[in-house]
Amino acid sequence: MEWLRGGSMGQRVPAEGWKISQVVSLLNMERRDITRSCYADRRRGGAGILQPADGSWGRRSYSVEDIGWLYLVKLQHEAGFSLPEIATRMDTSVGVEGLCDLLRAVEDRAAEEFDELQAKRERARVLRYALEGSARRAQESLEQYLNDRLGAETVGMLRFLIARPMAPDVDGAPQFQFGVQDCMRLRQVLDEPGMDLAIDLWAGPGSYERLVEAAVGWTGA
Template structure:
């Protein structure tokens, strides 16, 4: 089969497909003469075609991402000469920078989707408990992600599993006092009770300390879109009340 592994790299047609960069831009990135950037140097393969290495494809992918940011090719060429696309572990390149930016955008879009779904439920008169199921699934995902990201190894106890399967209804049971529409005089006490129940549940299910469980829950509640879905579920002002109590 005639592929990159056999001929030692990717052809320009394959690079077009992989990077989404037009052929003309790819060619300009190769040229060293007038109008060229000279930031990649494809090699002639034994098949008689110019081929691009993985490092060069990565560079061209960064060119496309930088163009999407509004930079011209000459500006991108100058930027890449100062800060290469692929760096080292000690000094990451531009591709690593773009990965972090894309992850931030992904989180932002996920939060907007979560908020939109909750508001659609509310506008259509759906039962608040449907929003409760939505937030429970979301917090479960956030809890697992937080467990993976925890850097304080001392907060972990032996046997903790970040992939522990959640049992449905744990959050609803913890937040039952607030779901039952406690009046304002009881709201703070009910919020404290609800959060204590949730922290206990995370502690028990994932075998982490109560301190770590509180940090995880705080991280989960601060994720994008969470404020909308909490207020749809528990009522206006519930999110701010929970955050104040959690702090």
């Protein structure tokens, strides 16, 4: 295969596209599914979902766009749809712009699922830290968890705020001796998956909720 140099960073791109064996490896997709997706004769098992630009029998190669469509085929196939069903659901005539919209939707859904999985993992870890060992060591174990996850400095700020999160100053806003960047960091911490359970088990019932309420008035020095 010949290679062409292109792009602003001088990366090399294949002049003739990718072979089916390479696509199988890149997408972890069954060779038969790739072949059927690109074979138009449905009487012989083809699904006719897409037609690669280079359709030479025995020498077919796949472009980046082809690989993008095949990736969507793989995801729908894994979701339980047959290739003929996918052929009726997927309109490859929308071109690259439509393909990018579909890939962006996949990206957004995956991000949501990732956040949910991360929250499940962190809540399980927090509960394990709280339950392993004696009850007297639970708070110590949870503080170690928070130190490992957030760093000792951030945990120190949380400890200070939990002790007096709603104490007002002369202007009626919570007293705060941290900078603007610290305020932003603390708000970010409160939004992290599983942090609600971690803070409540570490500092007592309602601690996380009080911090969230106090965060509304955090401005920093």
